[in-house]
Amino acid sequence: MTAFTEDELARIRADFPVLSRTVRDGRPLVYLDSGATAQKPWCVLEAEQEYYSTRNAAVHRGAHQLAEEATEAFEGARATVARFIGAGPDEVVFTKNGTEAINLVAYAMSNAGAPGAIDGADPAVAERLQLGPGDEIVVTEMEHHANLVPWQELARRTGATLRWIGVTDDGRLEDPATVVGERTKVLAFTQVSNVLGTLNDVAPLVAAARAVGALTLVDACQSVPHLPVDVTALGVDFLAFTGHKVIGPSGIGVLWGRPELLAAMPPFITGGSMIELVHMERSTYAPPPQRFEAGVPMAAQAVGLQSAIDYLTELGMDRVHQHDTQLSAYCLEQLAERPWVRVIGPTDPAHRVGAVSFTVEGIHPHDVGQVLDDRGIAVRTGHHCAWPLHRRLGLPATTRASFSVYTTRADIDAFVTALDTVPGVFGLSA
Amino acid sequence: MDLYGELILDHSKHPQHVGLREPFGAEVHHINPTCGDEVTLRVQVTDGVVTDVSYDAQGCSISIASTSVLAEETIGHPVDEALETFLAMRGMLTSKGEDAGDPEKIGDGVAFAGVSRYPARVKCALLGWTAFTDALARSGEDISVVSSTAASRT
Numbered sequence A: 001m002t003a004f005t006e007d008e009l010a011r012i013r014a015d016f017p018v019l020s021r022t023v024r025d026g027r028p029l030v031y032l033d034s035g036a037t038a039q040k041p042w043c044v045l046e047a048e049q050e051y052y053s054t055r056n057a058a059v060h061r062g063a064h065q066l067a068e069e070a071t072e073a074f075e076g077a078r079a080t081v082a083r084f085i086g087a088g089p090d091e092v093v094f095t096k097n098g099t100e101a102i103n104l105v106a107y108a109m110s111n112a113g114a115p116g117a118i119d120g121a122d123p124a125v126a127e128r129l130q131l132g133p134g135d136e137i138v139v140t141e142m143e144h145h146a147n148l149v150p151w152q153e154l155a156r157r158t159g160a161t162l163r164w165i166g167v168t169d170d171g172r173l174e175d176p177a178t179v180v181g182e183r184t185k186v187l188a189f190t191q192v193s194n195v196l197g198t199l200n201d202v203a204p205l206v207a208a209a210r211a212v213g214a215l216t217l218v219d220a221c222q223s224v225p226h227l228p229v230d231v232t233a234l235g236v237d238f239l240a241f242t243g244h245k246v247i248g249p250s251g252i253g254v255l256w257g258r259p260e261l262l263a264a265m266p267p268f269i270t271g272g273s274m275i276e277l278v279h280m281e282r283s284t285y286a287p288p289p290q291r292f293e294a295g296v297p298m299a300a301q302a303v304g305l306q307s308a309i310d311y312l313t314e315l316g317m318d319r320v321h322q323h324d325t326q327l328s329a330y331c332l333e334q335l336a337e338r339p340w341v342r343v344i345g346p347t348d349p350a351h352r353v354g355a356v357s358f359t360v361e362g363i364h365p366h367d368v369g370q371v372l373d374d375r376g377i378a379v380r381t382g383h384h385c386a387w388p389l390h391r392r393l394g395l396p397a398t399t400r401a402s403f404s405v406y407t408t409r410a411d412i413d414a415f416v417t418a419l420d421t422v423p424g425v426f427g428l429s430a
Numbered sequence B: 001m002d003l004y005g006e007l008i009l010d011h012s013k014h015p016q017h018v019g020l021r022e023p024f025g026a027e028v029h030h031i032n033p034t035c036g037d038e039v040t041l042r043v044q045v046t047d048g049v050v051t052d053v054s055y056d057a058q059g060c061s062i063s064i065a066s067t068s069v070l071a072e073e074t075i076g077h078p079v080d081e082a083l084e085t086f087l088a089m090r091g092m093l094t095s096k097g098e099d100a101g102d103p104e105k106i107g108d109g110v111a112f113a114g115v116s117r118y119p120a121r122v123k124c125a126l127l128g129w130t131a132f133t134d135a136l137a138r139s140g141e142d143i144s145v146v147s148s149t150a151a152s153r154t
């Protein structure tokens, strides 16, 4: 049984206006790049327009009616996001994107050791955030640059050492126990690889970190769009995701953190709206989440994200996940029939989410992508912001087809049909 | 598809003057960070003439073929002529399909005219060429004629 019936899928697709356009001389758009950014349904666009046309004001500033309504809209969006990931509203911080959410934690950790970082912070908690020479930061070899470079920088600033959990030839994580140890202060890993599609088993990672008292941060940028995610069930300390991949607007991301940790964290960006008291010499800061939201926030994007989440919740995240697994399975099946295509990552669709990356024998991924693009098929080519992973796999680049709720088997059929023409263009036989 | 004409395919499968050779006046390593294409390129200039361009490149057919054409069109030519060729090539590639390229000036480079309609690929086609002008500068040649017009064009 398919997750969505044909009728349902047709209705879903009708909700996404961009899907009806044509590209490259009148060819229907086949959008298989949702892993880079997802398309937006009308309801998201309308929510932003409704906000700007009826309630626009500076959130958390001013006491007039519009300001009240804008603040209510923004905080309402926060509550929806929190509910979606099984969290409390005060534990959810809005950021610019997923990248900024991860940087927020990394910068809080590097600032946590400074004298008077946060007045009255629980010293036992503050101690967990601090690191220096001899301490270790652990990531994995399959991270997006967004969950690697901020930790490299944190290591450089604090003198801590960066280590990583390796990746096996079939795109799974190696045993964390060989890397996570007494010196580990933080373990940051992705729940789903944006390249391999690998769905990592979070439990053993969290267990390994907990056993040594290390903090955990899960990069959920590629999981939240595709499957039910619950922060309590995951057992992590921090979770980050980005709005634009969850069929929401760009310009908004989310950081969730355990309340006692957020309370002990110094701010990352400072200025208006995040303060408690300001004197010429120094200031004190608001409690979370406001402490981490300096400046007038992105209220329209928050309202848009709320609408995106309502849309997904209406579809049901279990069904969204099932739909995705079925697409991955179908895509893998189709590619397996083509011996000149090499798929990277797990072969079992149960261990995958969202994306299928591959190489074509004798043809550079850019050239593959170019030929597909000429037929209206939008895929991503390159290292997908995961250069070390590609190096580990011995590949300069790959081609990636990635999915969302509006992706159909017909999209995959169009994709493989176009793919069959690729070898011929370069004088090779399929 | 028409982007991949026979000339491009030939050059990408059989890149001319490929390999790193000595002697050389300068060596540079250029990368395209958005896609990971890389080229290591050496130039040797003797008495104002480009006597060798040697390279090791990893990338798509467009970037490999374009580097091959670069070597073919510049080896044996005076530096000022090679820079003229670069200007003509860059002019065509950044013309968004307006400039079909002059075979007198860029030889097989005209095969890349189609690339200018795909902004994302222009960098691929320019990778080797940009490395070349950088290597010239590092070996002490005056490349102001290309840098003065560079800012507004690329």
Ligand SMILES: Cc1ncc(COP(=O)(O)O)c(C=O)c1O
Residues within 6 Å of the ligand: A035, A036, A097, A098, A099, A100, A144, A146, A147, A190, A192, A193, A194, A219, A221, A222, A242, A243, A244, A253, A385
């Ligand atoms: C796994 C993963 N992490 C982090 C990010 C960063 O998201 P953003 O670029 O929206 O900050 C992305 C996507 O770009 C991603 O795929």
